[in-house]
Amino acid sequence: MFDAPRAIFVYGSLCRSELAHRQVEPCISGVERAELAGYGLYVRDGLPFITEVPGGSVRGDLLMPTAERADALRRRVQEYEGNDLYIERRVRAKAETGGEVDAWVYIGRSPRRGNPQLQEQRWSSADDPLFNGGLDGIFGFAKRHFETVRPMPADMEGFWEAFLPIQGLYLTLCTVLERYTALVFGPRLEPGKRLSRLQAESATMAAVAEVNPPSIEVRDSRDPRERECAPGRSSFDAWYQVRSNLSHRGKAAFTDFVLVERSIVGLHDTLRHLLASQLPLTHTARRSFAGDDRMLRPIYWQSRGPERV
Missing domain, CATH: 3.10.490.10 (Gamma-glutamyl cyclotransferase-like)
Structure with a gap:
């Protein structure tokens, strides 16, 4: 034996x-x-x-x-x-x-x-298409959106032409989040449990604090008594709840337009900050990955103004 x-x-x-x-x-x-x-x-x-x-x-x-x-x-x-x-x-x-x-x-x-x-003989998370090019594509689309489109009420002409692209963009961004958590915690866990483990890590909270994302408050479309907020310890729960509301029942109001925009900024910038510190990148690539010119927050505030809620 x-x-x-x-x-x-x-x-x-x-x-x-x-x-x-x-x-x-x-x-x-x-x-x-x-x-x-x-x-x-x-x-x-x-x-x-x-x-x-x-x-x-x-x-x-x-x-x-x-x-x-x-x-x-x-x-x-x-x-x-x-x-x-x-x-x-x-x-x-x-x-x-x-x-x-x-x-x-x-x-x-x-x-x-x-x-x-x-694949080749060796795999690396740094080569994952969602991390390697997907985030840059999301950044570029969101930047153009913030610079050319203004939030509007759902009954205004052109609402859906403006809202549907950022709705799809946000669902893609949540796919990046799911890929990241699956690689960190394993594919066995369901997304909700992976998010709970992610939010329990000190590096996650440090990233949220460093990024200082736009504030949001979101309620479960199936139970309005349930409320999640960002920034804070439940930031990823809040951002994922926005995703769930969009995919389960759809949204169509001025506040939802602003909510999705703010969620794009917060989730994108926080994920980019986390990935920059954890992907196997060279020092130069790491600095470029999470440089100031790759963050949406300053672009968002420049186009929307800090007074908008």
């Missing part, structure tokens, strides 16, 4: 310097670059997975647990990956130092389903 592996081979967001590495960091004594032969790397719905590919090779990290936390490390990775998308398998990975190491790895379930896209 063979002893169970202690190391875990990871190739996605649990790798060193990646978004979710902090979830496993307390359980590990070291990380070593490694390569896994006989597998290919794919991305499906923004999440990386590997599957058997003759002649293939995937680069990643070997997580080496502390002596007393090997079981805890494995449980954390299992909880992060979940059973719906991944299957645990025992493999032999080649460490950068040259030796082979028995390790656990999580391979994709139903690898041919869901329009998977073949």
